Amino acid sequence: MTLQNDRFLRALLREPVDVTPIWMMRQAGRYLPEYRETRKQAGNFMTLCQTPELACEVTLQPLRRYAFDAAILFSDILTIPDALGLGLYFEEGEGPRFRKTIREATDVSNLPKLNTSQDLSYVTDAVRLIRQELNGSVPLIGFSGSPWTLATYMIEGGGSKDFRHAKQFMYNEPDAMHGLLSLLAEAVTDYLNAQIEAGAQAVQIFDTWGGILTPTAYQQFSLDYMQKIVSGLHREHEGRQVPVILFTKNGGQWLESIAASNCHCVGLDWTVDIGDARRRIGSSVSLQGNMDPSILYASPDAIRAEVARILEQFGEGEGHVFNLGHGITPQVDPANVAVFVDAVHEYSEKYHRN
């Protein structure tokens, strides 16, 4: 089936587009009343993730409201550790938690071997269903957490303020940590390839916590494993390239290294000047980002001004996918999202005339 709107895939590969494509991290999320309704029906968050019909429904909800140029699979970044037997659960307002944690080298060697096609079939089922329902309107993005990011949750047993246990493990047991990260890199590769085979047309690796590391540790414990994943992914499916986006929150100081990973696109948070980023790495990769999600709390005029500013910073030509610099937050007024999306399309047209 021909894709009716492929500007997202084209921009990722730095091919010409009519306007700058846009999607939003966490676009299927709590800021939407219909999402909150479906989640309530599901009873809990894991049921929502693990029921393909419900995951499909919430994936499509933002596309009914806004002119997004891509859908992103609704799922959680922690499905792999859950499939590895750590027991993911969510407490209201608390974020993710694991019943079991990794604290010693033997905890790593005791982890089972993952069989993605069996253990995470609910995800690939959802991907197939979403592709069918999208019916060629816009492409579908698959995703995973990065090995380092998954490891932090597995070691801490949930979110953390100072990542004490994860860093202790990394500094005191570097071999066990590398063992864990190798295992996770393999699992993520299989997982993303399964999503691609099921129909994901681009994939993003979320390295939410790479930015808490020193430059040396980031390279060794996060980026090296993402690079391994990139090199193991299917480069083509259904006769089209499958672009890979790497997003390290607070990774602005390491853009050159990230771009050297052989990914197609580097995701930027809002602390980076996207014009500088383009000068630094724009000849080898496309860029995704990078509006501060907090601007969606401001007035429509302030939102439009910020969109205009970012488009101008990037400048003329190809290789920009508009996005927030991190996920949209739950308290945002859905009306402001419409202002945001429309402004990107409206204001970007003039940068794509040649």
Place this chain on the structure above:
Amino acid sequence: MTLQNDRFLRALLREPVDVTPIWMMRQAGRYLPEYRETRKQAGNFMTLCQTPELACEVTLQPLRRYAFDAAILFSDILTIPDALGLGLYFEEGEGPRFRKTIREATDVSNLPKLNTSQDLSYVTDAVRLIRQELNGSVPLIGFSGSPWTLATYMIEGGGSKDFRHAKQFMYNEPDAMHGLLSLLAEAVTDYLNAQIEAGAQAVQIFDTWGGILTPTAYQQFSLDYMQKIVSGLHREHEGRQVPVILFTKNGGQWLESIAASNCHCVGLDWTVDIGDARRRIGSSVSLQGNMDPSILYASPDAIRAEVARILEQFGEGEGHVFNLGHGITPQVDPANVAVFVDAVHEYSEKYHRN
């Protein structure tokens, strides 16, 4: 009185030293049992800050245990907003809170004019007492929060995860925000000058939350005001230069701009390679930092290896004050701090032979 150990002040000015000086952000803090004891005696945190004898006692505690090359005034970064009538208080395990918040332009215009010598006399009294008790052993550092950082707490009413209200205020009411920041910049200038007159021999401005801004907003709403403060500070006291350290957490992308503020030293968090930082700005300023505080949770060997790595990254020659990249955390074993401090002195000697 002659200073017996002035290597901290000399390193800040890039003058020759025998070994790299070290102090630690939050060195007078909860990781020390004697601190917890004094705080218990004080009853609450504000009493500890506001009683010069107690503030002096906790300032000196870490110096009795470790070979630190500087003392830092024990106080809170939020003394100025408290003096402006916002009503600072602390709830156990909750962080700082204000009884009143700034949410509208009129809240800014209703703020009283600060009279530092009266309203914050408990701070200058503490400085004088500490200087007397230090008796010339090591220099004393004074400090303040940056205007932007103070403003975030005043607007949010405490700490925040996404700084929703502060950013909303900044984007929707930029004039009122600039009004607030101007008022705070003046107050911080007076406050630091009062500390200098009372005996602080160097001062540090903590811009804890500058790093949550876009590059443009950081320049306009944080750095411009710190620069204003630097230009208003006494450059000399007691016949010696009074060096100024600017520390923006997550400011690694903006080092050139920070160094251009006319400060003497730029504080680095651990996401920066201090060797790169030296190449970028080391010909105009000294550098302070930058070990990840989490390494203090690791083994003595891991701590020593990290100290050696950072010293090697900085390399030979002058202009380095060793520190953590952020404050020490409460759960650290005090024995590991001794390992850290001694390693800095021991391993750095060879970099200062010429």
